[in-house]
Amino acid sequence: MALSEGLAIGALARRTGLAVSAIRYYEAQGLITPWRNAGGQRRYQRADIRRLSFVMIAQQFGLSLPEIRQVLSGLPGNRTPTPKDWQKISVGLRAHLDQRIETLTRLRDNLDGCIGCGCLSLPKCALYNPDDRAKSKGSGPRYLLGDSPDA
Amino acid sequence: MALSEGLAIGALARRTGLAVSAIRYYEAQGLITPWRNAGGQRRYQRADIRRLSFVMIAQQFGLSLPEIRQVLSGLPGNRTPTPKDWQKISVGLRAHLDQRIETLTRLRDNLDGCIGCGCLSLPKCALYNPDDRAKSKGSGPRYLLGDSPDA
DNA sequence: CCTTGACCTAAAGTTAGGTTTAGAAATTAC
DNA sequence: GTAATTTCTAAACCTAACTTTAGGTCAAGG
Numbered sequence: 001m002a003l004s005e006g007l008a009i010g011a012l013a014r015r016t017g018l019a020v021s022a023i024r025y026y027e028a029q030g031l032i033t034p035w036r037n038a039g040g041q042r043r044y045q046r047a048d049i050r051r052l053s054f055v056m057i058a059q060q061f062g063l064s065l066p067e068i069r070q071v072l073s074g075l076p077g078n079r080t081p082t083p084k085d086w087q088k089i090s091v092g093l094r095a096h097l098d099q100r101i102e103t104l105t106r107l108r109d110n111l112d113g114c115i116g117c118g119c120l121s122l123p124k125c126a127l128y129n130p131d132d133r134a135k136s137k138g139s140g141p142r143y144l145l146g147d148s149p150d151a
Numbered sequence: 152m153a154l155s156e157g158l159a160i161g162a163l164a165r166r167t168g169l170a171v172s173a174i175r176y177y178e179a180q181g182l183i184t185p186w187r188n189a190g191g192q193r194r195y196q197r198a199d200i201r202r203l204s205f206v207m208i209a210q211q212f213g214l215s216l217p218e219i220r221q222v223l224s225g226l227p228g229n230r231t232p233t234p235k236d237w238q239k240i241s242v243g244l245r246a247h248l249d250q251r252i253e254t255l256t257r258l259r260d261n262l263d264g265c266i267g268c269g270c271l272s273l274p275k276c277a278l279y280n281p282d283d284r285a286k287s288k289g290s291g292p293r294y295l296l297g298d299s300p301d302a
Numbered sequence: 303c304c305t306t307g308a309c310c311t312a313a314a315g316t317t318a319g320g321t322t323t324a325g326a327a328a329t330t331a332c
Numbered sequence: 333g334t335a336a337t338t339t340c341t342a343a344a345c346c347t348a349a350c351t352t353t354a355g356g357t358c359a360a361g362g
Contacts, residue, residue: 010338020339021321029319039328041339060258065319090262097259101252107211108248111241161308171309172351180349190358192309216349
């Protein structure tokens with residue numbers, strides 16, 4: 001097997017720790033694009049290891065797969081991404097993370113202000129701030145704030 | 152309609168902003184326990200407005216419904232919870248939130264250290280810390296770390 | 303009394319992020 | 333040249349947290 005024939009999906013799975021089925025799923029979601037060998041099997045570049053690593057990290061940060069695809073689209077399509085390329089898109093991740101931390105921190109501070117104040121059921125309570133609620137990615141009641149099914 | 156006949160599910164829905172179906176679902180999950188009137192319809196106490204409010208807030212904080220049920224079990228069963236009762240269980244929420252913020256902050260710091268370092272694909276990278284990964288509640292690859300289906 | 307709106311239950315559908323299964327074809331190992 | 337692995341596709345299944353639907357009952361108003 002020549003050096004440049006690429007990685008089979010199983011090898012990529014071992015390198016990344018992902019399940020083979022997950023890698024195929026990510027492909028279906030447009031996160032990674034292997035080529036096919038003569039027999040129709042998927043082959044990956046070594047750079048794809050890093051690409052999938054990035055996917056996993058971004059997931060830990062709370063991004064959805066479509067969001068991650070969006071971020072990854074910031075990478076050059078015509079060549080193997082350099083460390084500098086990764087650096088550039090990581091900055092976007094960092095911003096996303098900052099936002100999440102800030103939201104949670106604000107929520108926490110509100111909780112502190114609310115503990116014992118008895119306002120838990122009042123619409124005025126800071127914890128009911130629609131802004132906060134919209135930003136929290138925990139599932140929660142689906143159609144809470146004008147996010148109606150038929151809108 | 153006498154004063155003490157309780158709230159119908161629709162009224163509770165309007166007060167909390169939840170969908171009627173969500174309230175029934177929460178009942179199925181053991182988060183709230185109405186009684187039934189002569190005709191078999193659900194009736195709720197006014198204190199249940201606050202109970203559901205608490206559920207919504209806890210969801211924003213990232214707790215699952217089973218976790219919330221657990222927290223709610225800290226309330227007295229034999230009487231209407233006082234502000235002090237709510238205060239007590241809110242402290243647990245606060246701790247949960249602190250933990251999440253800390254995890255995310257640590258993740259962010261690691262990202263800072265990693266941006267541009269080229270380590271994104273190495274198992275040694277701090278971002279691969281199993282501890283971090285296990286704690287992040289974002290879904291991610293399901294059977295990542297010995298969390299196998301048949302274990 | 304009768305209609306209309308609110309409520310009931312059970313079951314199926316929905317989304318995200320995957321996994322599992324089944325049967326077939328390609329690769330690798332001996 | 334087989335036998336054992338891998339890989340392939342398509343479709344079904346899974347969990348969480350709900351919503352929707354279908355068919356029927358309850359409650360309130362005129």
